[in-house]
Amino acid sequence: xxxxxxxxxxxxxxxxxxxxxxxxxxxxxxxxxxxxxxxxxxxxxxxxxxxxxxxxxxxxxxxxxxxxxxxxxxxxxxxxxxxxxxxxxxxxxxxxxxxxxxxxxxxxxxxxxxxxxxxxxxxxxxxxxxxxxxxxxxxxxxxxxxxxxxxxxxxxxxxx
Numbered sequence: 627x628x629x630x631x632x633x634x635x636x637x638x639x640x641x642x643x644x645x646x647x648x649x650x651x652x653x654x655x656x657x658x659x660x661x662x663x664x665x666x667x668x669x670x671x672x673x674x675x676x677x678x679x680x681x682x683x684x685x686x687x688x689x690x691x692x693x694x695x696x697x698x699x700x701x702x703x704x705x706x707x708x709x710x711x712x713x714x715x716x717x718x719x720x721x722x723x724x725x726x727x728x729x730x731x732x733x734x735x736x737x738x739x740x741x742x743x744x745x746x747x748x749x750x751x752x753x754x755x756x757x758x759x760x761x762x763x764x765x766x767x768x769x770x771x772x773x774x775x776x777x778x779x780x781x782x783x784x785x786x
Contacts, residue, residue, distance in 0.1 A: 669684075670682040670683065670684045670693070671683045671684070673692065673709050673713060674705060674706070674709045676701070676702050676705070678696045678697040678699075678701070678702065679694065679695070679696040679697055679698060679702045679706065680694075680695045680696055681693070681694055681695070681706070681709055681710075681713075682695065683713060685718075686721070688718060688719065689718050689719040689720070689721050690713055690714055690718050690719070690720050690721065691721045691723060692709075692710065692713050692720065692721070692722050692723065693723040693725075693726060694706075694722065694723065694724050694726065694727050695726040695727070696726075696727065696728060697727070697728050697729040697730070698727065698729065698730045698731060698734035699729070699730075699731045699733075699734065700731065700733060703731075703733050703734055703737060706734070706737065707737055710722065710741065710747065714746065714747075719747075719748060720741075720746060720747040720748070721747070721748055721750050722738065722741070722747050722748070722749050722750065723750050723751045724738070724749055724750075724751060724752060724753070724756060725750075725751030725752075725753065727753070727756070730756060730759075732763065735756075735759060735760060735763060735765055736763075736765065738765075738767060739760065739765035739766055739767055742766060742767050743766050748769075749767050749769055750769070752767060752769045757769065
């Protein structure tokens with residue numbers, strides 16, 4: 627299953643993924659394996675994909691990890707908000723990994739800050755440039771560090 631289209635061709639609308647795609651845990655590119663591939667480790671579910679953004683989901687003990695890969699702007703911000711709203715499970719913490727974002731506009735930053743401020747999410751793996759942008763815009767990102775299975779709490783529990 628490939629998410630990319632041929633050069634010069636744009637998707638006319640976002641595609642909501644309805645199947646599970648396996649992604650290597652140690653593969654930073656996030657390029658999906660062929661359907662039916664069996665990998666040791668973890669299966670990530672593809673929650674959303676459009677021509678510039680992909681969201682993957684993985685349940686963790688006591689948390690839900692959603693990885694944002696690509697670019698966030700006005701064309702996909704609404705879909706991102708809707709997908710993140712559906713991604714949380716009960717009292718589990720929603721961890722949003724933004725370490726693979728190449729671009730995020732101010733509206734995307736405000737969306738993430740709003741989720742953090744409300745206690746609905748915690749942003750992890752924040753690149754220095756995004757952290758600096760949040761400081762310049764005075765946006766409260768509740769940042770945590772996520773390092774491959776370490777027994778530490780990257781963010782406080784969800785507030786009620």
